[in-house]
Amino acid sequence: MEPGPVILVTTRHRGIPNVMTNGFNMMVRHAPPLIACTIGPWDHRYRALVETGECVVSVPTADMAATVVDIGNCSGADVDKFEEFDLTAVPGEQVQAPLVAECFANIECRVADTSLVAPYSLFVLEPVRAWTDPSQPQPQLFHHRGDGTFTLDGPTIDLKDRMTKWQYLL
Numbered sequence: 001m002e003p004g005p006v007i008l009v010t011t012r013h014r015g016i017p018n019v020m021t022n023g024f025n026m027m028v029r030h031a032p033p034l035i036a037c038t039i040g041p042w043d044h045r046y047r048a049l050v051e052t053g054e055c056v057v058s059v060p061t062a063d064m065a066a067t068v069v070d071i072g073n074c075s076g077a078d079v080d081k082f083e084e085f086d087l088t089a090v091p092g093e094q095v096q097a098p099l100v101a102e103c104f105a106n107i108e109c110r111v112a113d114t115s116l117v118a119p120y121s122l123f124v125l126e127p128v129r130a131w132t133d134p135s136q137p138q139p140q141l142f143h144h145r146g147d148g149t150f151t152l153d154g155p156t157i158d159l160k161d162r163m164t165k166w167q168y169l170l
């Protein structure tokens with residue numbers, strides 16, 4: 001089974017921005033929208049997320065995959081990852097955590113539920129503002145298979161005409 005696309009999760013803790021790679025995430029609900037991400041206590045970002053209750057989910061495209069893996073192989077405790085990986089931090093509107101300008105989409109989030117953090121390191125996030133880059137109309141996302149291999153998004157098929165019970169989603 002594959003999770004959602006590989007994402008970057010940014011935070012700002014005591015004024016310092018940080019970014020981590022996250023492969024284990026999923027959509028939880030359409031409306032109001034919720035996203036769930038597994039973020040383990042081994043990550044520097046874990047404490048930032050617990051203490052600030054805010055983050056940005058930044059969605060990179062497949063051409064950024066190697067950099068995204070490198071971001072996931074170091075810690076903000078040791079290195080300024082925005083500087084190290086030439087990422088451009090852009091201020092958000094609703095949260096203190098920065099957007100990543102190089103990413104196709106940026107979703108400002110607030111932590112909505114922490115009841116699954118202790119048993120599963122699973123943060124439930126509520127998007128409060130979303131941005132997409134209009135210069136990337138057909139972004140190719142990628143999914144982590146859990147072992148350093150990745151599946152790239154392929155062609156889209158449109159079966160909206162069969163979604164008879166779910167018209168309100170279309």
Ligand SMILES: Cc1cc2nc3c(=O)[nH]c(=O)nc-3n(C[C@H](O)[C@H](O)[C@H](O)COP(=O)(O)O)c2cc1C
Pocket residue numbers: 018019020021022023024025038039040042043044045046068069070071072073074075076077144148
């Ligand atoms: C491809 C890839 C996927 C990863 N997925 C996750 C994940 O889903 N959850 C997690 O807690 N860490 C994940 N990591 C590890 C974190 O990105 C890594 O611990 C990161 O360095 C944490 O940075 P920080 O200490 O600055 O928070 C992943 C790493 C890679 C390379």
